[in-house]
Amino acid sequence: MSKRISAKYKIDRRLGENIWGRPKSPVNVRSYGPGQHGQRRKGKLSDYGLQLRAKQKLKGYYGSVTEKAFRRLYTEAARVKGDTGENLIGLLERRLDAVIYRAKFVSTVFAARQFVSHGHILVNGQRVNIPSYQVKVGDKIEVRERSKQLAVVLEATQLPERDVPDYIDADHSKMTATYVRIPSLSDVPYPVQMEPNLVVEFYSR
Structure with missing residues (x-):
């Protein structure tokens, strides 16, 4: 968690x-800071x-x-x-939880950490439950077979608010992703x- x-x-x-x-996000409604003086904190x-x-x-x-x-x-x-x-x-961007989030297997970075920690992810066929695991170029990441039909996974792949960046090759029909290359700042969405x-x-x- x-x-x-x-x-x-x-x-x-x-x-x-x-x-x-x-x-x-509450910022969409209230763009000022929290607290009773939030609207005046513009120093x-x-x-x-x-x-x-x-x-x-x-x-x-x-x-x-x-x-x-x-x-x-x-x-x-x-x-x-x-x-x-x-x-x-x-x-x-090489952190496993970040890759899971970018591939749209889950909807948030917070959910990605939990998803990895609970053992739902395989890297090159081996289960990895360490969110900070550093993925290498060419690594194949996939959702474990019995986790592919989880509601959180199915809902995340349909989210319209973001796309999978081109440095990750994701196949949502198989719930797999390949880490194609290490991105530069301008590549990260x-x-x-x-x-x-x-x-x-x-x-x-």
Whole structure:
């Protein structure tokens, strides 16, 4: 079970953005922050505030990533050659729960974590129940045979509000997906603007 399943929309309210693009987000009705002074909190953020906000938004989007795990991903991204921000996005999008969400096997990132943890997913024919498992290019991900008719799976594949990105080849008739390539920032269908460069600045302080 995701740690934030009952409070996921509080992240939207706090950040003032509909970070998952969900139609039921309270930000669609109330775009200001929570609390009795929420409508008056429009002060200009400092550089640190902007960096912190960018980190909270990116970490919140993936729903289940703890600060410790997120920092570990940043450290790995900084160690690899290339742009650290792009590397960080690539590592986040290689998480098994993120791949399950992108393939539209479930409707939310929170449900993806739970779905993986409960043993409904096979990677290359082997059951994997670790949401943070790093998928490799060419890996075949599939819903376990007896889980393919679950209502949450059937409903998720019919959701009109998002499409499967081209770096994942999904077959909803067989409930399988292949991880085609590691995406760049511009490939990832975020509903709001993500700024991994500010996240890098935050951890580089």
